[in-house]
Structure formats: structure tokens, C-alpha cells
Amino acid sequence: MKSRVVFLISAALVVTAGCSNTSSDAVESEDSPVSCTSTTVIDGPVNIATTVAPITSIVANIAGGSGATITGIVPEGTNSHTFEPKPSDAATLENADVIFINGLVLEEPTKDLALANLKDGAIICEVGSAILSPDQYIYDFSFPKDGGKPNPHLWTNPPMAKQYAEVVRDVLSRLDPAHADLFARNFAAFAEKIDALDAAMITATATIPEAQRKLLTYHDAYAYFSVHYGYTVIGAIQPSSFDEPTPKEIANLITQVRESGVTAVFGSEVFPSPVLEQIGAETGVRYVDVLRDDDLLGEPGGAEHSWLGLMRFDYVTMVEALGGDASALKTLDVSDVVKDTATYPQ
Numbered sequence: 273m274k275s276r277v278v279f280l281i282s283a284a285l286v287v288t289a290g291c292s293n294t295s296s297d298a299v300e301s302e303d304s305p306v307s308c309t310s311t312t313v314i315d316g317p318v319n320i321a322t323t324v325a326p327i328t329s330i331v332a333n334i335a336g337g338s339g340a341t342i343t344g345i346v347p348e349g350t351n352s353h354t355f356e357p358k359p360s361d362a363a364t365l366e367n368a369d370v371i372f373i374n375g376l377v378l379e380e381p382t383k384d385l386a387l388a389n390l391k392d393g394a395i396i397c398e399v400g401s402a403i404l405s406p407d408q409y410i411y412d413f414s415f416p417k418d419g420g421k422p423n424p425h426l427w428t429n430p431p432m433a434k435q436y437a438e439v440v441r442d443v444l445s446r447l448d449p450a451h452a453d454l455f456a457r458n459f460a461a462f463a464e465k466i467d468a469l470d471a472a473m474i475t476a477t478a479t480i481p482e483a484q485r486k487l488l489t490y491h492d493a494y495a496y497f498s499v500h501y502g503y504t505v506i507g508a509i510q511p512s513s514f515d516e517p518t519p520k521e522i523a524n525l526i527t528q529v530r531e532s533g534v535t536a537v538f539g540s541e542v543f544p545s546p547v548l549e550q551i552g553a554e555t556g557v558r559y560v561d562v563l564r565d566d567d568l569l570g571e572p573g574g575a576e577h578s579w580l581g582l583m584r585f586d587y588v589t590m591v592e593a594l595g596g597d598a599s600a601l602k603t604l605d606v607s608d609v610v611k612d613t614a615t616y617p618q
């Protein structure tokens with residue numbers, strides 16, 4: 273498995289080398305601390321920093337029980353796409369042996385602060401960039417190619433989240449080989465739950481009439497998810513500037529909603545939008561405003577405050593709003609595989 277990760281990273285490098293329009297996230301040299309491969313071995317528990325809460329939760333499921341300290345940087349419920357770390361976050365970053373970030377240019381200000389404060393031998397592992405080569409990046413309305421920021425939401429797609437967990441397992445196993453067996457066991461148990469979630473979503477999706485498997489979302493967090501489960505993203509509303517769309521764009525969306533026969537439009541809890549409400553009202557289509565892509569449910573320590581709980585919630589919301597039966601999802605056990613002791617800023 274170790275060799276697989278190395279292969280994926282070198283595959284990404286090959287593609288990057290031949291492409292002139294790539295962003296800094298994918299450019300890694302052998303000596304760069306921006307890497308998911310390190311030969312450093314830590315004496316004692318690993319100090320881990322993470323960015324967004326879903327990644328923190330995935331890391332917590334793999335690292336749990338090893339004594340590792342896990343500290344998130346991006347507060348839950350904030351816009352992770354425009355987030356600027358506080359100067360005080362430098363202390364968390366400079367203490368870390370490894371900083372797991374999503375990559376795909378999601379967290380550049382945090383990455384820059386990390387690079388400026390990284391201790392000797394520490395690495396910044398971009399889990400998304402590690403599992404996906406730039407030619408597989410999805411660009412769209414909210415994440416246009418000429419903006420240089422690909423759609424970064426790989427974690428809403430379970431097979432990709434499982435690959436994140438695999439990268440985390442391999443990185444931690446190299447840093448803390450004494451706990452490699454624990455990381456492998458945690459990964460195996462977590463992978464089983466991810467597979468169960470994936471299977472349940474496939475079952476639930478099959479109950480939605482095929483013509484209704486269409487997503488119009490405010491925040492564009494389901495691009496890779498949609499490819500995997502066979503949904504058509506008929507549009508996302510949020511412009512790349514994170515401002516509200518223009519009246520012309522709204523008019524186009526209203527036409528699109530009418531023509532596509534979509535049964536529901538989905539808002540995001542982190543980005544409340546009067547525009548989506550307006551589109552729902554003008555088209556008579558149901559408006560659901562509770563999706564969330566990186567704000568976990570409830571409070572830290574809560575039963576569904578986890579990546580698994582978050583995804584199940586979003587999937588149930590979508591399936592039911594689109595006229596499907598979500599019971600396969602509702603009966604899932606979405607508890608973490610080990611106690612989550614990570615720090616989640618609120």
C-alpha cells in the first residue's frame with residue numbers, strides 16, 4: 273500500500289510536469305516539505321494538525337488510540353474556501369510533525385502559514401492532491417479552470433474519502449511505525465464503514481426515479497460525488513468569488529430549473545442564500561437549505577459529529593428531497609471506529 277501512494281504521487285508529478293496551467297499545490301520536489309512521503313520517524317506520539325473538520329474526523333479515525341494529538345485549524349461553520357488562519361494558528365502548525373490538508377488549492381493561506389512555520393523534518397500532506405492527478409480535477413461554474421482552483425470537494429465521495437484514509441494510514445505508519453498495526457486495524461474498520469455507507473447510498477439512489485437524479489446546489493460540493501453515484505449536476509449557484517450571482521445568472525438558473533424538471537434545489541447551511549430561496553419560490557421547486565460540506569453535525573463529542581455522520585445526513589437529505597427512499601442510509605451505524613479526541617475549533 274505504501275508503494276501505491278508513492279505511485280499516485282509520482283503519477284501526479286508526471287502530469288504536472290507536462291502541463292503549464294497548474295497551481296502550486298501539485299508542484300512537489302523531492303526535498304519539498306509538501307509531500308505525503310517522509311522518512312522521518314517520530315519518537316513518541318505524533319503531533320498532527322489538520323484543516324477542515326471532515327479531514328480532522330478521517331484522521332481521528334485512523335490515529336485514534338496511538339496517543340497522537342490532532343488539532344484542526346479551520347473553525348466549523350466558516351467558509352473554508354476563503355479562510356485565513358489567525359496568527360495564533362502558527363503555534364499549532366509549528367508544533368506539528370505532519371499537517372494534513374486537502375490540497376487542490378483549497379487552503380493556500382493555511383498552507384503558506386504552515387510553510388513559514390514548519391519544524392525540521394515535518395511535512396504538509398495534501399491528501400486530495402495525493403490521490404487525484406490534475407487531469408482528473410473537475411472545474412465548473414463555481415470553480416472555473418481559469419481561476420486556477422479546481423473543485424476541491426473529494427471527501428463528499430466515499431471512495432475518495434477512503435483513499436484519504438489510506439494516505440493518512442501510510443503517512444502515520446511511517447512517522448510512528450510502533451503503531452503501524454493499530455493504524456492498519458483502524459483503517460480496516462473505517463474502510464468497512466465507508467463501504468457500507470457507499471453501498472447504502474447506491475441502494476438509496478436506485479429508489480430515485482432516474483430522471484430526478486439531478487442536483488442544483490448553492491455551494492458546489494458534490495462534483496465528484498455526482499460522477500460516482502450517477503447524478504447530473506445541472507448547476508451550482510455560487511460564483512467563484514463567493515458573492516451572490518448576478519440577476520442575469522439567476523434568470524438563467526430559473527430557466528434551467530424549469531427546463532430540467534428538477535424537483536428540489538439545495539442550499540448550504542454555511543452559505544444561507546436568499547437567491548436560492550427566490551429560485552425555489554419562482555419555480556415552485558422545493559428548497560432545502562441544510563446541506564453542509566465541511567461543518568460536522570452537532571458538537572464535538574456528539575454521536576454524529578463525524579465525517580460518517582455528516583455524509584449520511586447529506587445523503588438522506590438529498591435522497592428524500594428527490595423522492596427516494598433513504599431507509600438503507602438511516603439504518604447505518606455511523607459511529608467512529610475509535611473515540612475521537614481531536615480538537616475542533618468552533
Ligand SMILES: [Zn+2]
Binds near residue numbers: 353425
Ligand atoms: Zn466547500
